[in-house]
Amino acid sequence: MAAEREPVEPGAGAADPTPATVQGRELRARGRRTMARLLDAGAEVFADRGYHAARVDDVVKAAKTSHGTFYLYFASKEDLFRVLAVDVATEMAALAREFPVIEPGPEGRAAIRKWLERFQGLYERSGAVIRTWTEAEMSDAEFGRIGADLVMEFTAHLAARIRVAVADLDAQYAAMAVVALVERTSYFHTTGTLRVDRTAMLDALTDTVQAGICGAPSA
Amino acid sequence: MAAEREPVEPGAGAADPTPATVQGRELRARGRRTMARLLDAGAEVFADRGYHAARVDDVVKAAKTSHGTFYLYFASKEDLFRVLAVDVATEMAALAREFPVIEPGPEGRAAIRKWLERFQGLYERSGAVIRTWTEAEMSDAEFGRIGADLVMEFTAHLAARIRVAVADLDAQYAAMAVVALVERTSYFHTTGTLRVDRTAMLDALTDTVQAGICGAPSA
Amino acid sequence: MAAEREPVEPGAGAADPTPATVQGRELRARGRRTMARLLDAGAEVFADRGYHAARVDDVVKAAKTSHGTFYLYFASKEDLFRVLAVDVATEMAALAREFPVIEPGPEGRAAIRKWLERFQGLYERSGAVIRTWTEAEMSDAEFGRIGADLVMEFTAHLAARIRVAVADLDAQYAAMAVVALVERTSYFHTTGTLRVDRTAMLDALTDTVQAGICGAPSA
């Protein structure tokens, strides 16, 4: 029935916390606040219950607003998720571009360590969204692509850096190994599957990455 | 939903492909065949669509049977998943117990390589169920435990073996690293996120594990 | 989300009161009865309230069944209406094919009169569906077509018969005039807009048609 509504402009841009336009409407200050509340609520609810179990009702309750208002800002539950996902993916990609060239010695170690710390921070905040990508069996898988694409981009950036460091290693593979290591470690840590001290974990991770690529422990 | 039903005897045992008793009923030949069909169908459908998107209707269609029959064998959709999950978890645990002691040199390499190949095979067959654990936000979270428990057990076994090999390394951490590496690599490979040749992937993985633990590449 | 359900086979055939297959399922006796109840209820509710105001809830209440059941037989409210509409359209078309050759004299008159009576009967039973076609602004107008097509077919059949009777009259136009006259008269009568006795109305109508085409009153 709905049929002839103009095609809903996909969620929103990305970088801005709250965009100036949604679904063709201009947003004023109040509207922006409301949208921000919805985004926060969405992130929280998806984190708590996962994509499927999350009901729009939970989101609007958390945002202290109404169903009607929700659909003023997002075309659907999926749309909300997409906005959040694209945001996180963008942040991740930016972080990947800042992955340091791996060098032996204490300076190299410090650089890696610092980067990992940032990654872990991001994961702690947005891990729920990231993990939900795995529920990729969402509508038409058109969706799981966001996750897969990100992994590819992420890996590519890392591989570029690693190539600089060690020529005779399969950089592509190494990059993937780093991604696997870092992501899963953060995953196990954040979900509490593995109870390790955060600092200890980051230290170990740093050593592994450096050693794994430079071929020898830095100590 | 399931609400107030008397506690249903949990799905089935584990090792046997199809058990002799379900929900208090004896199973004859025909019954066993039906159950087997349902299990196969379940594995396939969960693999294709993920836990939430999988409908009981899809399962019974794939098994060429009816809704009524489904509930003769399983107390619920969750019950079916649990049975499948426990099966895989059991296999995984068995595999973990056979993780070889890591040794330098070609023999060590061969042992690792062989083990990894088996893991990869298992993952290829049952990865869907494994990945679905990540949708852990299922009812009562009582469910995500299966996955977390398995990871712990798996890691523990590996750590035990590693401890034998290299005393002065944080075995616990190393084990987790191996798990992360192996699982994610298989994941990326199976889902097609990263297009690598299977053999090349296993070779690289083998090297990494051996080097990572023994401190030097085997060549 | 729903996404990948097999395309819903459009309603059903037409001529049979209740078809043997819906949405891929075979129908047994009980199923047929239920479907028949739903069709009856639908016709009634659409008649009472019109397409838009009719709620699925009204239909299932009238059919003494549940929402779930409704969607077992029809893909949507629109689907139900389409089935009813196609049924009526088919009956109408059949009736049009039986429109008599218009002849002067008492026999001609009797033939016309008899046909009009049948038309009026059909209209009385199914007028609600027919009138609803005017609400043609339903999804994509793909729908109003059923009505428009029927009018065209109807008119074409009549024109063919009229051509036989009077060569020098614009048969196409005459046919349309007859359609207009007959349909609206039935409409005004059925809705009570014009309170005329049924017999008187049919008599007058008969005279008009005969006179209009043969050029002179039959008396």
Added chain:
Amino acid sequence: MAAEREPVEPGAGAADPTPATVQGRELRARGRRTMARLLDAGAEVFADRGYHAARVDDVVKAAKTSHGTFYLYFASKEDLFRVLAVDVATEMAALAREFPVIEPGPEGRAAIRKWLERFQGLYERSGAVIRTWTEAEMSDAEFGRIGADLVMEFTAHLAARIRVAVADLDAQYAAMAVVALVERTSYFHTTGTLRVDRTAMLDALTDTVQAGICGAPSA
């Protein structure tokens, strides 16, 4: 819906394009312009989508104004429609009063022809509103009455004129036949169901009316 609101002064008068007072407020120049825009937009949107499918949102967008403003001028969507409908009904009634006495011969023919042309013009402009009356199943049916009343009035006027012309014919019925013929023909023509040239259609219509009432073609 509207539920328990105090009775709102019915939309507006009728004859004036835009009245000086709405809902108790005086209208200045700007206000009048806004109201005119809303009326135009309403006519257009109702024509395009029909009463039910028309959303207030469509109307305000077409009028380049806001929801809030809409309710400054109309108590409800229904109110807007009523205003439009009453306007058209008034025009129609006026037209009916001018229906000529049917006389044989060229002068009679010309008079009829002229009148029909005016009718057709009006129908072309306002047909959408007229057709929407058929969606009479609006709230309380209090609404379909407008249409039915109009038809009655229209028919009554015609009957009066016809009575003058031919005493021994059932004038009441003849009038209805004319209404049916004229309205449906215009309908089929405007909606494109029947593709006939406008002039040809009017000619044929004229002949039919004259012949139908005077008993013989004018030629």
Added chain:
DNA sequence: TATGAATGAGATTTCATTCAT
């Protein structure tokens, strides 16, 4: 043992109308 049919709670989405500035 098997199955087609039925159920109904619950999830998403729409849109006329009101509010606050």
Added chain:
DNA sequence: AATGAATGAAATCTCATTCAT
């Protein structure tokens, strides 16, 4: 006089589970 934002009742549709044969 005007407007963007908010509201929430109501409608459609889905699907795990139970029933009756």
